[in-house]
Every structure is written in structure tokens, then in C-alpha cells.
Amino acid sequence: MNQEQMDVQLWNYIDGRAKQEEVSFVESMIVSDILWRNKYKELLEVNQLLKTDMELEQPSMRFSKNVMEQIVGLQPAKATVKYINKNIIRSIAAFFILTITGFLVYTFTTVDWVSASGTSPLPFDLNKLNPGQLNVSKLMSSTWINIILMVNVVLGLMLLDNYLRRKKKSSVQH
Amino acid sequence: MHVGPSDKEIITRVLQGEQKAYEWLVTRYQSFAFTMAFRYTKNREDAEEIAQSAFVKAYRCLNDYRGDAKFSTWLYTIVSSLCLTFLRKKKLTIHSLDHEAVFEVADRVDSGMRANIVEEKSKIKLVNDAIALLNPDDAKVLSLFYKGDQSLEEIGLIMGIEPNNAKVKLHRARQRLKEKMQQHFAVEVEEYIQS
Numbered sequence: 001m002n003q004e005q006m007d008v009q010l011w012n013y014i015d016g017r018a019k020q021e022e023v024s025f026v027e028s029m030i031v032s033d034i035l036w037r038n039k040y041k042e043l044l045e046v047n048q049l050l051k052t053d054m055e056l057e058q059p060s061m062r063f064s065k066n067v068m069e070q071i072v073g074l075q076p077a078k079a080t081v082k083y084i085n086k087n088i089i090r091s092i093a094a095f096f097i098l099t100i101t102g103f104l105v106y107t108f109t110t111v112d113w114v115s116a117s118g119t120s121p122l123p124f125d126l127n128k129l130n131p132g133q134l135n136v137s138k139l140m141s142s143t144w145i146n147i148i149l150m151v152n153v154v155l156g157l158m159l160l161d162n163y164l165r166r167k168k169k170s171s172v173q174h
Numbered sequence: 175m176h177v178g179p180s181d182k183e184i185i186t187r188v189l190q191g192e193q194k195a196y197e198w199l200v201t202r203y204q205s206f207a208f209t210m211a212f213r214y215t216k217n218r219e220d221a222e223e224i225a226q227s228a229f230v231k232a233y234r235c236l237n238d239y240r241g242d243a244k245f246s247t248w249l250y251t252i253v254s255s256l257c258l259t260f261l262r263k264k265k266l267t268i269h270s271l272d273h274e275a276v277f278e279v280a281d282r283v284d285s286g287m288r289a290n291i292v293e294e295k296s297k298i299k300l301v302n303d304a305i306a307l308l309n310p311d312d313a314k315v316l317s318l319f320y321k322g323d324q325s326l327e328e329i330g331l332i333m334g335i336e337p338n339n340a341k342v343k344l345h346r347a348r349q350r351l352k353e354k355m356q357q358h359f360a361v362e363v364e365e366y367i368q369s
Contacts, residue, residue: 011345017326046352050320053301059208059222064200067229071196074230076189079237 006036010043100154107150110143181245189236200229203246206322207253213313214257216306224260228253247328250318254332257310304354312347319344 012018013026029036060066178198179187187195207228212221232239232249239248305313311333318324318332330340 007349008345011348017341042352043348046348046355049297049301050316050348050351053298054305054316054320055298055302056205056317056321057209057212057218057221059204059218059225063204063208063222063226064197067200067204067226068194068197070226070230071193071233074234076236077234077238 006039007043010036010040013040014043014047100157103150104154107143107146182241185236185239185241185245188233196233199232199245199249203249204229206246206317207249209317209321210250210253210314211257211260213317214261214310220260220264224256225253228256231256243328243331244324246322247324247331250322250324250332254314300355300359304351304359307354307358308347308350311343312350315340315343315347316351 009018009022009026013023018026026036026040030040031037179195181199181202184195184198188199204225207225208221211224211228212218215221215224228249231252235252239245305316308316315329315333318329319326324332326340326344327337329344330337333340333343335343
């Protein structure tokens with residue numbers, strides 16, 4: 001373990017951000033290794049200095065009065081969020097939902113289910129399939145490919161939505 | 175812990191039209207907002223102007239404060255962004271640790287300290303002089319963590335970075351502070367350790 005890793009682990013321990021197994025490891029190293037012990041003591045001193053002796057600068061005595069004078073006659077502006085009409089957001093959402101639903105309905109109604117089902121769940125007979133004679137363009141234009149693509153697009157949108165929601169949620173929690 | 179009404183209570187009162195209540199918030203956070211600005215500007219007048227602008231801006235945008243984060247976190251984000259705008263406008267050089275000018279400042283502080291034995295022994299002055307030698311980002315992250323009552327997650331929000339990056343920044347800032355202290359105030363640090 002290099003010096004930087006040791007520092008990081010010790011700071012995590014001092015800040016109380018180390019996981020349980022890290023705590024046990026650091027504590028055992030502090031007890032058994034003089035290098036760790038000395039480093040721990042050194043970092044603890046820096047931490048103590050920062051905690052107790054760091055001072056804040058003081059602004060002028062008139063600071064708060066100046067601010068209050070500047071806001072006289074001003075009113076808090078309307079919240080930015082309220083400027084955005086929720087109906088617009090709902091309309092956009094409805095447009096996308098309708099478009100996706102329309103695509104899905106169109107795709108499923110145009111599927112030739114009879115020829116597609118047959119004896120095999122695939123749109124072609126695997127027994128008769130000859131890789132040398134595989135017609136890729138025919139396969140690509142297949143309704144099944146369209147369905148799979150459509151499902152993938154919907155799944156992709158759901159994943160994106162999920163990711164954005166989680167990101168927003170985590171930033172709010174922090 | 176603050177004396178008096180909570181930040182949220184004050185904000186509600188201000189939004190209901192009791193403008194005077196805003197002075198509570200100003201008084202409560204003025205030192206920290208000013209310190210943050212001062213770390214960037216290194217000039218009291220500019221720092222005061224930035225900190226005051228931040229409070230005025232916060233007041234104007236108070237309806238935008240949703241209460242998801244602490245008011246202080248939200249306010250410091252405004253201060254931080256105003257500081258960066260100020261630096262961009264003034265085209266000031268942010269001193270890096272390796273910058274020659276920093277060492278000149280350090281030498282001046284160093285000799286100034288040596289000229290005054292009484293001051294030299296002050297731990298408080300020692301720490302604060304060493305912090306003054308750091309670059310604004312390092313000084314800011316240390317101030318936010320130790321004096322601003324901000325968690326790493328909140329520091330991340332203020333600085334627009336992930337909490338893990340905030341943690342790395344904090345580690346590095348402490349490391350650099352230690353180096354500064356050893357480099358420029360070795361005698362004083364030794365005396366402090368022995369005391």
C-alpha cells in the first residue's frame with residue numbers, strides 16, 4: 001500500500017466515513033504498525049487544528065445593514081418552476097405516449113401471425129435453413145425485426161427515464 | 175446550532191412579506207459567505223461586494239429555494255458562482271500551489287511572522303496563514319467542511335462535482351495545507367507539536 005492510499009484510509013477513518021471492515025483494518029494497522037501510528041497521529045493533529053483553529057473572516061459591521069438596504073423595495077421573484085406551465089409538460093408526455101402506443105399498435109396489427117407462428121416460434125424454418133443461402137435483406141425487413149426494434153426502443157426509453165429519475169433523486173437526497 | 179428561528183421558518187416569514195426577517199439569515203451566514211468570497215478575491219472590498227450580492231440574489235430567488243438542501247448549501251452555491259464570475263470578469267489568476275507568486279506571498283507572510291514572536295506562537299494565525307497560501311478551491315473545500323457545516327455531498331452540490339470528487343479534493347486540500355505548514359511554518363509547527 002502506498003503513502004496516498006494510507007492517507008486516504010486514515011482520513012476516511014478520522015472523518016468517520018470508513019466502512020466497518022476498513023475501520024477494523026485501520027485500527028489493527030494503527031496498533032501494529034509504527035508507520036501507520038505516526039501518520040495517524042500527524043493527520044489527527046491537522047484535523048484538530050482545522051477543527052478548532054480555522055477562523056472565519058469577518059465582514060464590516062455594516063454588512064447586514066447594507067444588504068437590507070439593497071433589498072428595500074425588492075420582492076422575491078416568482079419561482080422559475082412556476083413559469084413552466086404543467087399542461088405543456090403533460091402535452092409533450094401525451095404526444096410521446098400516443099406516438100409510441102401508435103407504433104406498437106401498428107406493428108402488432110400488421111404482423112402476419114399465421115405465417116409467423118407455424119410450427120416454430122421463429123418466422124423461418126430452422127430445419128430448412130441453409131446458412132449459405134441466408135437472405136439477410138429478407139430477414140432485416142421481417143416484421144419480427146421491427147417488433148424487436150420497437151420493444152428495444154421502448155425499453156431504452158424506460159431505462160433512460162429510470163436513470164434520470166434516480167440521478168435526480170440522489171441529487172435531491174444529497 | 176443556531177439560536178432563534180430555523181432557516182425554513184425565516185424563509186416562510188420572508189416569503190409572507192416580512193422582509194425584516196431576512197436579516198436573521200444575513201447575520202447568520204455573513205461571515206461564512208464573506209470568507210468564501212475572500213478566499214477567491216484576497217481583497218476585502220471585493221469579497222464584501224460579492225457576499226452582499228449573493229444575499230441580494232438569494233433574496234430575489236427565494237421562491238426558487240425548494241428546501242431540498244440546506245439554505246446554507248444553496249446560498250454557498252450562489253456565492254461560489256458569483257466568485258467564479260468575478261474571477262472571469264477580473265481575469266484574476268487563481269494562484270496554484272506551484273505558482274511562483276504564492277511563494278513570494280508565503281515568504282512575506284513567513285518573514286512577517288518571524289518579526290513578531292508573539293504572533294508566531296499563535297496556532298490560530300498559523301492555520302489561517304497557511305490556509306491563505308492555498309489556492310481558492312482548496313481553501314474553500316476546507317472552509318466548507320470544517321466551518322460551513324457542509325457534508326461531502328453538500329460540498330459536491332456547491333462545487334458542482336460528485337461527492338467522491340469532493341472527498342478527493344478535501345484529502346488533497348488537507349495534504350497541501352500540511353505541506354504548506356511544514357514548508358513555511360516548520361518551526362511553529364514543531365513548537366505546537368511539542369507544546
